Amino acid sequence: MKECLPFLILPLVLLVSLTGSAQGYYDKTYDFGVVDHPVAVITDSLENVYVCGWYEDKNNENARAFILKTNSSGQEVWRDTLDVPSKYFALCLTHTGDIALAGSRNNRCFLTLHNCQTGAEIWEYEQADSSGYWFATVNEVLDSSIYKLHVVKTKYGPHRIWYYLFDPLNGNYLSDDKDVVNTIYGITYTSILMTADKVWTAGDLNENEGLIVYKNFEPGNSLYIYFDALHIAGVQHYGYDYGCSVHYFYGWGDYYMEVLTIKLDGTDGWGMSFKIVHNNFTVTGSDKYENGKFIITGTIDNELALWFIGHDLTEMEDKTIPTQYTRAGVDVVALPSTDMILMGTERPDTGSNATDVFLMKLDQNGLVSTPEHQQQKTILVYPNPAANQLYIKSSSQSLSHAQAYIVNSMGQTVKTITNLNRLIDLSNLTKGLYVVMVYDKNKLLSQQKFIKK
8 A cells, every 4th residue: 555646856956957867776675574574665755665564473473563664775764663463554644744554453453653754653542442353544634624544444254344533643533434334345455545635445345356435424425336356456546536446357267457447426437457468477566657657566477577557548568577586566656756666575585485575666667777867957946945936947948838846745746837937926835845846748857856934
């Protein structure tokens, strides 16, 4: 699970021309226990990476939850583990820049908030009577002007969908809502913040069907859609007012990858499926570039694999990535720079079940050896720091068809500018660090950061 947010940042550039700089591609492994089970990955605006999951002993017992933070070069910054039976299933960034984690501890639903700089726990919530449930997803929503943590809990066996809201500042329980109509027979395991106040949650309705649900506590405002799916690799944004599910299913004697698009209000939907031409494969996680292609990860013939589906859903390609040790992709994050973060497990010894966690930063084609992106462009962003006004100009090229996006430190787009080479009003932005992305015909020309004072 991850949130599909525009995460990006480059070293501060002021009134200088941009030339190609190192993309910082890397390939790193991290060890927690004998058998490591990474589950979810997200990135922040500095391209720091956060991974959560759990590890076990050689008998796949004694699970202990972990969270890992690395910097933009893949170097470990900090880690935190629990020393009691526990698992983390999901994580998200909050408006304060901290990390919320959802899962189980001592066989009870568990939610906690950690300081993103130090890894220190800020607060925790453990539900006394969980009856086999665990917290499966966590997202921060904006209810009018109030931030809340939106959590869904799940369990094995028939159960009702159950939503919770918590205060992200102190972990206080706010409210919950249990679906009294629909019974599901699978588990919930992925979600996305579709709009500021709307979370889509997805998982298995049963063994052969997937399910997407949305209910944010407004009477009559909900979504409940099910479809053929053996596993949902993720739910993503698709255009202005559509979301989509990326999954695979079995039909007509073959396996198919499918992208099913659904209007946010549930009134319209369409999709396209592509035959998976390999007999031995796994499909696990996915992400999507903004207005660009889908990336899906897993394995093909026991090798680390990626599938690519274009935004227009007309074709699918796949590739395997040769590695020294056996690897399996678990999830992937598409970065606005068109690079990607690929996360999964590595098995250093084929004679045992031991696994480690790996992180790879690759380009948009799943490579680490492509030439650096040479941006011989002169995009000027000034003044810096800026008070209430900013200029984005170029002395060497026309920006008549370019667009600029201002992104805050949480990776959220807070301003879109379509007419450049003019004065830009910043009066509605709060003080802090921002990033300006300039695109022309969907090609990234520049990304620079500035301070709003």
